[in-house]
Each structure stands twice: as structure tokens, then as C-alpha cells.
Amino acid sequence: MIKLHHVKKTLDDFSVNYDMHIQTGYITGIVGANGAGKTTLMKLIMNFIYPDEGSVSVFGHQPLQTADKANIGCVFQNSFYDLSMSIKHIIEIHKAMYTNFDEAQFHAYCTAHDVNIESGLSLLSNGALAKLKIFLALSHHAKLLILDEPTLGLDVVSRNEILDILRNYMDDTRTIIISSHIASDLENLCDDLYFINQGTIRMHETMDTIQNQYALIKVSDVAYKRMDTSCIQSIKKESYGYSCLTNQKPFYLENYKDVIIENASIDDLLEFIIKGEPL
Numbered sequence: 001m002i003k004l005h006h007v008k009k010t011l012d013d014f015s016v017n018y019d020m021h022i023q024t025g026y027i028t029g030i031v032g033a034n035g036a037g038k039t040t041l042m043k044l045i046m047n048f049i050y051p052d053e054g055s056v057s058v059f060g061h062q063p064l065q066t067a068d069k070a071n072i073g074c075v076f077q078n079s080f081y082d083l084s085m086s087i088k089h090i091i092e093i094h095k096a097m098y099t100n101f102d103e104a105q106f107h108a109y110c111t112a113h114d115v116n117i118e119s120g121l122s123l124l125s126n127g128a129l130a131k132l133k134i135f136l137a138l139s140h141h142a143k144l145l146i147l148d149e150p151t152l153g154l155d156v157v158s159r160n161e162i163l164d165i166l167r168n169y170m171d172d173t174r175t176i177i178i179s180s181h182i183a184s185d186l187e188n189l190c191d192d193l194y195f196i197n198q199g200t201i202r203m204h205e206t207m208d209t210i211q212n213q214y215a216l217i218k219v220s221d222v223a224y225k226r227m228d229t230s231c232i233q234s235i236k237k238e239s240y241g242y243s244c245l246t247n248q249k250p251f252y253l254e255n256y257k258d259v260i261i262e263n264a265s266i267d268d269l270l271e272f273i274i275k276g277e278p279l
């Protein structure tokens, strides 16, 4: 569905370097701290900015064709319509932009999730505005959804509603790329994750591999010295000794029955990527 081949881009003093293959039928999460380069990645995919080197292909086309944009729904954090506009006006724009804009479906989303279609944008709460952006992105039956922090500003109930809608939206022919600061949202949604730090991909794993193979091992200084660290990827010094990240959980569960071995969350992995000491 999407390939980034040796893509390099420099924006003032920030550079990115991306190689990625995002597969059809997958929900791919993009994880990274503030300023890691997540939005820049999505802008490169959407052809809003162009690579200095390398290539980006979407739907097998390089660069993205204008006709392909009808098959993409996107939500970007900092760009939307002027707040003086009404929702009805925006519906008209989307009907003109997308021949397959499904007004009935859009109404159904808004009605089911308490977004008043009669309203002007300026009267909507932050949460309603966030939902509106998502419903617009979903309502022309796009094959590809690019969602940059779509749940920002939503409470937990609304976030879970949106995650359910995205799960229901998926089928084998559709693809979602989503970034979020809320790791649990991605944990419960994504099939595949890319971890980005300072414009580079630091880790790419399926959610299954993260859940089955990755773990945190918490040991004292003495226990750390005795432990086989050949399958430890990175460590952090802690008050009690060391916290160690492994991608060989079964090995440590089998051989170190007396130490604390915990599942590694997305937040744990990101923290190790940023602050861990690689072995």
C-alpha cells in the first residue's frame, strides 16, 4: 500500500530518514515523543512535502496521483476549516470534493456520537470537533486513512467509541496509519507499530511480537551481574538495580523464574528507545 524507500528530508535543523512498508489490511501505529517526526512522516505520505532523496509510493503510484486522493481520508492535528464555517457548509465542500461522499453515513456518525450537524464549528467543544474531523475522513469510504493524533482532546468514553468505529471500518482492502500519544489506544487497535525518534525509525514490530516476545526484567545489581544478557537489548539504571528490555521473553521466563518479568507496554518501549542504554 505505502512504501518509503530511503526517504530523506531536512526541515531547517530537523532531518528525517525513513524506510517503511505499510501493508494493506493493517492498522499501523506511529509512536514517538513530541517532535519525533510523526506528522512529517504523514505529510511525506500525503505529498504535502516532498523528499529531498528517495521515494514515496502510495497505491503503487509515485508520487501520489490526484485521483488517488479520493481514496484517502486524513485527519491532521493543526489543519482544519475556518472556525467561522458551519458543518452544513463543510458537507457541501466534501460532496463537491468526493463524488462518493456518503452524506447518510456522515449524518449517522454525527447523530450516534452527539455532534450537532446544525452547529457552527466555533460552537463545538474540542471533543466534538475532534469527532467531526474523524467522521469527515471516514465518510467517503476511503481505502487509506491517515490519522495524526485523531483522539487528541477526547475523553476516554469518546476515544473508545472512535477506536470501535476504526476497528469496524477495517477490512482486508483498507489501511489505517495512526499516531497517538495515548499508548493504550494504539495497543488495543494496531497490528503493526513503528517507533520513531529524532526522525529515524528505531523499531518496527507487529503488536503480536511486542506482546509475546518483549518484556521488562527488573533485577538487583547483583542479579544483573549473574544474568545472561545476550538477549537483553537495552538497560536502564534504577534505584533497585536495573530494568532490562528483552525481545526474548520466553527465554527469561524459562531460565529466570525468581526475577520480576513484566510485559513491556508501548510506553515502556518508547522510554527504552529514548533513554535506554543499548547493549
Ligand SMILES: Nc1ncnc2c1ncn2[C@@H]1O[C@H](COP(=O)(O)OP(=O)(O)OP(=O)(O)O)[C@@H](O)[C@H]1O
Residues within 6 Å of the ligand: 011, 012, 013, 014, 032, 033, 034, 035, 036, 037, 038, 039, 040, 041
Ligand atoms: N516546516 C517546517 N520547518 C521547519 N521545521 C519543521 C517544519 N515542520 C516540522 N518541523 C520540525 O520538525 C520536527 C518534527 O516535527 P513533527 O511535527 O513531525 O513531530 P511530531 O512527532 O508530529 O510531534 P508532535 O507529537 O509534537 O506533534 C519538530 O522539531 C518541528 O519543529
